[in-house]
Amino acid sequence: MKKIAFLGLGHMGAPMARQLLAAGHPLTVWNRTAAKAGPLAAQGARVAADPADAVRDADVVITMLAGPQAVRAVADAILPLLRPGVHWAEMSTVGPDAVRELGARMPAGVTLVDAPVMGSTDKAEAGALGVLAGGDADAVVPVLSRFGPVTRTGALGSGAALKLVVNTAVIGGVALVAEAMRLADALGLDESTARDALARGPLGGAVARAFATDVHFGSDLAVKDVALATGTTELPAMEAVLAHFEAAAADPAVVHEDIAHAVTRIRRHPGKSHEQERRSP
Template sequence: MNTRIAFLGLGTMGLPMARRLLAAGYPLTGWNRSPERAAALAARVASTPAEAARDAEIVVTMLADPAAVLSVVAELDLRPGSTLIEMSTIGPEALREVAALLPRGVTLIDAPVMGSADKAAAGELTLLVGGPAEPVLPVLEVFGKVVRTGLTGTGAALKLVLINATVTGVAAIAEALTLAEAFGLPAELVREALAGSALGGLVARAFATGAHYPIRLAAKDSRLAAEAAELPLASLVAQRLAECPAAEEDLGQIVRQLRAR
């Protein structure tokens, strides 16, 4: 537990994840672009990403989008022998740009997560881990279940596949309820029928409580997926989500928001 860790990004997901590392006994320095979020971490807080990472053996980035990750990594002066664990949802193309910024001798692991803030706090995330992660597995396992995906970049790719299917699926639940309403069917009857079908998992996510995956991030993730391949549904969903007025609400709220339009 003597491994020094810098955790960059103390937002909705990053803060509970950093707290789990502290609870596990790791010496940790945090940084966040908004200082008021960093103040909630009962640990040393740096004023810049470079300061946080200066003496770290492992640096974790958990940031909003590719631009934020690239901006932060560009500020770092990582030592040979250190490891950067990139846990944001940025896709494999942006991860390659991150790799190009790293000095020789720095190991890059991609480990984006499936699960929302409630799972992060409980240590029940699923980590999609690409790259030579064996030396840092004890750190990763603090967050939840580790799924090894292959070479560096495969975790970032699989995350986009899974999250795009989830976001598109929750949007489909919203449309199913809109259609049911047009037919005059009781909402509870339709919800129970959907829950008992092959769509049960998506229904559970659409009506989950305690989860917080902001609609603005869901829109960003759908956009990243649509930019990687020809995905008409992802493109349409990304556009619809970007137009939702309550961008900070959880993804499940699109059931209400899309039905209201």
């Protein structure tokens, strides 16, 4: 069995790491907040003191981190230690530019794969995520398959690109449902009646995600993903969505909560960004 180093034990990373332990892989884990590694240590994982310690003997390195800056910081720490033959599966949502930037830094003989996932914490717990694998993923498909079905997307960066498209659609759909419910509120409609009608229409999946209670994707992460999308090309509708989630992320009560909590905020407040609200008289 391949020795795996898993870096990043947040809401998604921890259940994914448990899938690897359940499959019998020798696993070393690291997380910036060390306490989050405790439950995995109790299940047999070795807890590393730092990223460099985590990857020292690894055959496969997996990162599931908050964003591009976190990935760059980990790369600075581990790249000098990656030996020829090691495969790095970068599974965070960072966008294709960050993946290609990272690929250009790989030492000789080290292979980078971008493999972000579709699905939230419930799918991670069940081993039923959808893995979008870009680059030369042949050697790591058996490992990635522990998280769920693997879709090969093409060249390095294509997995990250497709994940950005998927997340943009999901987050935009959730914001649209929230605005539709805001309209229903303004028109005095019964909430359950309006919600059920939307759920039976083409936005049914977005309705389910907008009112989900057993998953987690924070408003701050939604801001990061939509900002990556709107920084890539002109997306006027998503600029408005970004304003909604920027406002939610500026609210301490909502910032780290699932985007379903932002739905309530959108229904109650205009879609101004934090910066716009600051400038308002």
